[in-house]
Amino acid sequence: MIRPAVFLRIAAFALLVTFITAPHVFAFAFEPFTENGAPAIYDQGSLLSLTIAHLQTVFGAVSASTVVAVLLGIFVTRPSGLEFLPLSRSIVNIGQTFPPVAVLAVAVPLVGFGQAPTLIALFLYGLLPIFENTISGLTQVPPLVLDAAKGMGMTPRQRLLNVELPLAMPVILAGIRLSAIISLGTATIGSTVAAKGLGEVIIAGLQSNNVAFILQGGLVVAVLAILLHDGLMALERTIAARLG
Amino acid sequence: MIEIQNLSKRYDDTIVVDDVSMRMEEGSITVIVGTSGAGKSTLLRMINRLVEPSSGRVLIDGQDTMAVPEDELRHRIGYVIQGNGLFPHRTVAGNIATVPRLLGWEAKRIGQRVDELLQLFQLDPAEFAGKYPHELSGGQQQRVGVARALAARPALLLMDEPFGALDPVIRSKAQDDLLAIQRRLGTTVVLVTHDMEEAFRLGDKIAVMDEARLVQYGTAAELLTHPAEGFVERLVGTAERPFRLLSLTRVRDVVEPGTADGEPLDASIDLREALARMVWVGRDALPVLDSSGAMLGRVSIGGILAHGRQAP
Numbered sequence: 378m379i380r381p382a383v384f385l386r387i388a389a390f391a392l393l394v395t396f397i398t399a400p401h402v403f404a405f406a407f408e409p410f411t412e413n414g415a416p417a418i419y420d421q422g423s424l425l426s427l428t429i430a431h432l433q434t435v436f437g438a439v440s441a442s443t444v445v446a447v448l449l450g451i452f453v454t455r456p457s458g459l460e461f462l463p464l465s466r467s468i469v470n471i472g473q474t475f476p477p478v479a480v481l482a483v484a485v486p487l488v489g490f491g492q493a494p495t496l497i498a499l500f501l502y503g504l505l506p507i508f509e510n511t512i513s514g515l516t517q518v519p520p521l522v523l524d525a526a527k528g529m530g531m532t533p534r535q536r537l538l539n540v541e542l543p544l545a546m547p548v549i550l551a552g553i554r555l556s557a558i559i560s561l562g563t564a565t566i567g568s569t570v571a572a573k574g575l576g577e578v579i580i581a582g583l584q585s586n587n588v589a590f591i592l593q594g595g596l597v598v599a600v601l602a603i604l605l606h607d608g609l610m611a612l613e614r615t616i617a618a619r620l621g
Numbered sequence: 622m623i624e625i626q627n628l629s630k631r632y633d634d635t636i637v638v639d640d641v642s643m644r645m646e647e648g649s650i651t652v653i654v655g656t657s658g659a660g661k662s663t664l665l666r667m668i669n670r671l672v673e674p675s676s677g678r679v680l681i682d683g684q685d686t687m688a689v690p691e692d693e694l695r696h697r698i699g700y701v702i703q704g705n706g707l708f709p710h711r712t713v714a715g716n717i718a719t720v721p722r723l724l725g726w727e728a729k730r731i732g733q734r735v736d737e738l739l740q741l742f743q744l745d746p747a748e749f750a751g752k753y754p755h756e757l758s759g760g761q762q763q764r765v766g767v768a769r770a771l772a773a774r775p776a777l778l779l780m781d782e783p784f785g786a787l788d789p790v791i792r793s794k795a796q797d798d799l800l801a802i803q804r805r806l807g808t809t810v811v812l813v814t815h816d817m818e819e820a821f822r823l824g825d826k827i828a829v830m831d832e833a834r835l836v837q838y839g840t841a842a843e844l845l846t847h848p849a850e851g852f853v854e855r856l857v858g859t860a861e862r863p864f865r866l867l868s869l870t871r872v873r874d875v876v877e878p879g880t881a882d883g884e885p886l887d888a889s890i891d892l893r894e895a896l897a898r899m900v901w902v903g904r905d906a907l908p909v910l911d912s913s914g915a916m917l918g919r920v921s922i923g924g925i926l927a928h929g930r931q932a933p
């Protein structure tokens with residue numbers, strides 16, 4: 378038997394896929410939001426390719442944030458890197474306090490329009506949650522377990538790979554999830570600097586005063602965010618369940 | 622054999638282990654006792670170099686531990702800590718396999734070794750191999766912790782309050798199991814505890830530490846009959862001393878010829894328990910049977926008390 382919650386997610390996913398591959402099927406639902414015979418369904422490009430581009434941007438930025446933040450988190454929790462902990466914390470915090478729009482404004486003159494400034498903004502914005510969670514995950518590993526690992530003759534590297542990272546994984550994953558969800562929403566502003574993504578649909582709606590477009594862009598991003606959140610959450614739970 | 626020579630550990634200005642020298646015989650159990658903060662754990666952890674000595678040295682079978690890379694040294698020395706420190710993300714089998722894996726044993730050999738150890742510790746491999754530590758009881762976790770430490774057949778086993786977290790009944794069982802397994806494998810064991818009962822029960826030799834110093838090192842009987850200083854005397858408990866002494870001797874060693882009425886005693890129980898049974902059933906003497914059920918003779922309250930008086 379399928380539980381209602383699972384059923385709801387499968388239904389949401391099916392609806393999403395149908396909508397981005399064949400949006401015209403849903404024209405009737407968006408007609409009430411149009412005025413003066415404006416198109417009910419976004420007609421300036423394929424929703425499917427925009428969704429894919431959007432996800433690619435998010436995936437690229439979050440992957441980069443993950444690699445950098447996790448490596449940095451590992452470094453500052455080693456005995457040799459401990460003194461850099463406060464410094465790196467403030468740097469990463471600054472990355473978070475800059476509004477992404479401001480980052481875009483600064484980045485465009487440097488790297489030009491398109492995907493690049495968006496990636497930079499999302500990358501910087503995504504660092505903090507992953508970095509903080511990596512640190513808290515690694516420092517939460519029970520000292521007793523580490524002592525046992527050391528006492529059995531594991532080298533620092535073996536301890537990191539075989540004990541610390543696996544035990545910190547659920548917390549690190551929670552950071553990545555947070556980052557991914559923030560990026561998914563924030564990526565829409567990338568369209569203001571000509572990055573391909575679902576923001577285009579929303580901006581087209583704003584420019585032509587077409588509420589139907591705005592709703593479509595917004596809804597697709599929202600459903601993506603919910604599904605991504607649930608998927609990563611399930612993954613965290615599976616891993617955490619093993620740790621008891 | 623382990624030889625500790627003038628071993629000291631200093632943190633800044635405080636000395637936590639002060640010039641300790643002692644020798645632990647091959648295949649024996651040495652128990653280190655003392656009050657909290659006396660430096661027991663530090664002394665133990667200097668043997669596998671989890672703590673680097675400030676001065677002095679440790680020789681294992683004549684070899685200076687400083688001459689071996691620390692990871693290699695630790696692969697050869699089993700290590701068990703209070704609360705066992707099992708890896709929560711690994712199954713029982715995975716935990717036990719830790720050191721063999723580090724040593725690069727092949728999978729089949731590791732599998733066999735894991736099964737063998739689980740059986741040795743009375744844990745059915747089919748049931749327990751795939752469980753995670755949080756699915757086990759405290760006593761089972763503790764057994765897995767010891768099994769893990771023994772996996773690569775170390776000649777030396779270091780245990781830091783291994784039974785500290787167990788309730789009295791399970792603890793007593795765990796102590797019996799350790800004794801049985803140690804006698805069978807011939808492993809040299811160094812065990813830290815602050816439980817004097819445990820020290821008397823397990824230790825072939827007992828080392829008493831107080832304020833960083835080794836104040837006495839000898840057999841249980843030596844500690845009871847000739848305590849080196851007031852501290853040792855207080856530690857072994859003045860009031861309990863005669864009873865402790867009694868519990869070091871088995872009934873089989875004081876059997877008298879003759880018979881007696883009443884429920885027979887097993888020859889392997891200690892005099893303290895035998896005395897308690899006689900007082901409980903209200904008899905001056907009870908018959909004694911050996912483990913096969915053959916009558917050995919009798920034991921009397923008078924005989925037991927006579928034994929408690931004489932210095933061994």
Ligand SMILES: Nc1ncnc2c1ncn2[C@@H]1O[C@H](COP(=O)(O)OP(=O)(O)OP(=O)(O)O)[C@@H](O)[C@H]1O
Nearest residue numbers: 632637655656657658659660661662663664814815
């Ligand atoms: N890394 C350290 N830095 C400074 N002092 C330490 C360190 N490790 C231990 N000490 C001190 O050394 C002393 C002895 O510690 P140790 O852990 O050896 O005691 P112990 O006899 O095992 O006590 P317990 O029975 O409470 O476990 C204590 O006073 C402790 O505070």
Ligand SMILES: [Mg+2]
Nearest residue numbers: 661662663781
């Ligand atoms: Mg201790």
